[in-house]
Amino acid sequence: MLAKRIIPCLDVKDGQTVKGTNFVHLRSAGDPVELGKMYSETGADELVFLDITASHEGRKTFTKLVERLSEEIYIPFTVGGGIGSIDDVDRLLSAGADKVSINSAALRHPELIDEITRHFGSQVCVVAIDARQEGDTWTCYLNGGRIPTERTLFDWAKECADRGAGEILFTSMDHDGVKQGFANDALRQLSETLPIPIIASGGAGAKEHFRDAFTLGHADAALAASVFHFGEIPIPELKQYLLNEKIPVRI
């Protein structure tokens, strides 16, 4: 049976992992390769590494990091952050990443999704969507949640799938960092209308939240950062809990 996936996410800046709370405050949480290895050995199903460095020099450092990750980690991993062109994608896949996650660049140039899937296949193309609920609509945001766009979550997610995206990584900015659970209603709507896997992101604070993302949100995978990095929820314990709750996970 296909397992629901648990995905630790590591934000990387200048070679170190950091994690924002509501995208503003950053706390340091260790070395990405060591953390990634630890996670892969303790039951993480995939890993996501987001480069939040802005400089050209930082990009080179990140590419080197991806090469090291590929040597040390033998579960799938996705990289993202600042990917703007097919050349960026080629560089990161060549360095050993399994998938790339694109966000702002896809909103600015949606045809980048078609281009990536045509060159490398749908399976490498994860489109990350940061959205915030405003009244009845979910507004998509650019640049790590700083700039609102005209696009709304469900229309944009559908367009991404139509253009060939392999997965949608949906972060609810309202839930992110608050640790009160994932945006299960929105997740469920995404999952029930799109033909591709949905990764839940933003809001994990307790084991029950992961269960709810799968049972209420119908997510295919759930991503979190700080609850894993600070040891608040050890992954083996989370997996055992989910198994007891009759959710198919890989142990």
Place this chain on the structure above:
Amino acid sequence: MQVAIVKYNAGNIRSVINAFSRLGITPLYTDDPEQLASADKIIFPGQGEASNAMRYLREHRLDEVIRNLQQPILGICIGQQLMCSHSEEGDVDCLGIFDAPVLRFQPEQQAQKVPHMGWNTIGNLQSPLFKGLKTDDFVYFVHSFYVPICEHTIATTDYILPYSAALQRDNFYATQFHPEKSGTVGETILRNFLEL
């Protein structure tokens, strides 16, 4: 031991190379027929699209080279599909090593997403390739096309329907999943392949 990886237009092979490096092997990445023929073991990896891959293999005469290999060869993912008779992806005739078609998943419910992506269990294990594995160990899959259960099936999995997770005929082995991405289970399978 010399392990050669077949060089063609099918995507990222870095993780395959790294997986063998962890086992102490430095594979040769080549499309040279003589180097392929003289290697102890061959890996036929891949991600990508079947009809483009087949066109490339034919243009570079690698189709004949692969069919004539005598040593153990392991096809992975699209590599496995290309070793079958025909693929619905691009409606293309493939290498014909396994007498089985490659079909597109036909989801019956909304919950059945395609591609089949993630960790799934394998069972009905019938090969030394799986020595040391337990039934229902998990391996990592990413694919939209599948090979039905057939006379060459040596492992099965279930997604939308039961189908072949791995195939074997004579010296030709193949897995639909990615052993190089399947953690310690995948590492065991690759080590078993080296011991064939």
